[in-house]
Amino acid sequence: MTERIDGHTTLIGLMAYPIRHSMSPTMHNNAFAKLGLNYAYLAFDVTSDRLPKAIDAIRTLDMRGSNISMPNKQKVIPLLDKLDPAAKMVGAVNTIVNDNGILTGYTTDGIGFMKSLDDEDVNIRGQKMTLAGAGGAGTAIAIQAALDGVKDISIFNAKDQSWENAKRNVDIINEKTDCKATLHSIEDKEDFKNEIADSFIYCDSTGVGMKPLEDMTLVEDPSWFRPDMVVFDTVYAPRTTKLMKVAEQAGVKHVFNGLGMMLEQGAAAFKLWTGKEMPVEYIHDILFADEK
Template sequence: MTEDSRSNKIEDIKITGLDGKPITGWLDGHTILVGLMAYPIRHSMSPTMHNNSFAKLGLNGAYLCFEIGNDKLEGAVNAIRTLDMRGSNVSMPNKKEVIKYLDKLSPASEMCDAVNTIVNDHGTLTGYTTDGIGFVQSLKDEGISIKDKVMTLAGAGGAATPIAVQSALDGVKEIRIFNIQDDKWAQAEKNVKTIQEKTDCKVSLTDLADQDAFKKSIAESDIYCDATGVGMKPLEDMTLVEDPSWFHKDMVVFDTVYAPRTTKLMKVAQKAGVKHVFDGIGMMIEQGAASFKLWTGKDMPTDYIREIMFSDEEKNK
């Protein structure tokens, strides 16, 4: 087989049933593979999201999970080329480590020093980060623009970094980052420097221990985003903001956690009468949609995906 005899583009399914419609969920000799490389990862909802999107749109693709840590990552990335996969998602602990095995990075990935999506174009592997895109787009879906807004951001890790970078790239006026002085502090300092050098966004970093500054920043912000793990199991009974008076009604309160569906932070914000309170499901779906678009050139049917994945939970919220 020559190098050009088979494209790794995910094409429309050619096989049809008796009714003339594409047979969805079909695997044949033309099926193109994408995947997810992380450890652990068997709990991931990404295969459900992507495979149902392929089926809904009649695309001949398949999405599989591969439990891969740093020790097997080089071989796994080489397999993307060898198997002519269209690409792969990447999650912890591989988001930084994978960069050394790629050929190119998107501007946002360079700024974040992290990758969550790989695209294979005939052996050239490009790394992207779509987490921040997911955050911004999930707000757009609700009719909310971040442009020229002031945002207080709690956290400096794997979710917070792309949120800060993408928000700065997309025109947020000011980002006030708060984090404890842990192993993420150096990354937070690097994020501040990078954003200052490459965007027009004003950005600062403050120790979360300074609760007076934290309270004042939230009161002055249009958006408060918690991108820490607080509120997620086993910390589901915790929140960084306990007092509803810290919030004002016209702001956005966004928790990147999506299990439980209503976090303690969200309950505090709702008690304060905040008009726009969101969990992380929209961000999760939209970051996946951004990866899907990179691989297929098509829009993920996000309303359909939300319905099949979360409709029962939303009814019971």
């Protein structure tokens, strides 16, 4: 890294809170080094109240851009100059590109989710999905899955500040795709259990399972799962979440954390910033080294 950084190095950031657990700096900096690109990628703890000044810094420091993660994926939108059509549809941004002071927001989370399943030879198109959460990642996953051919999506969410966003997601999916979407309250455990039982894949896109909630899961009973279904947790730190342990107790064959999704969404962002294809197989071996 020190051999690459000089007076011409271009900075790319990651703005979220909490974020020190992120594997994104490892992913992008190794990719830059592999391709001989003079970029550096750093993670910054940015709470929502500090977000406006952080976004101004992208322009001020002439950064190439930044990734955005929780809790800023939706709050960043008013601070940008333009939105990619997909980001506008999703209503969330996870990637910013700076073109001479013009900041454009993109979303690559949904692409990363679908591509990570394809990488594992798991095809959810034409199937039913139960999805927990309607924040930035959950919204991107739901809409991209619907666009890519998932047949039914049952979205579960708490009746909190993101409930209206969950309703919006359902309306957009039903109006603009061939997928049927329904909204359910996460507090209705019997309904939650029944929808999971009827699904090919259950995906948790909430922060439950990530610090400081690493000892928690929305599904505590292994009997809710079947061995022939897919269980996907977007959390990847810890590498094996409480949800994944419950699914493994149920004998579920396909259990995934969010590392593959993080890799593929990162590859899409990498191309937006550099115009180059990320060396995905090389980065995959670095990120998954401890799983061999």
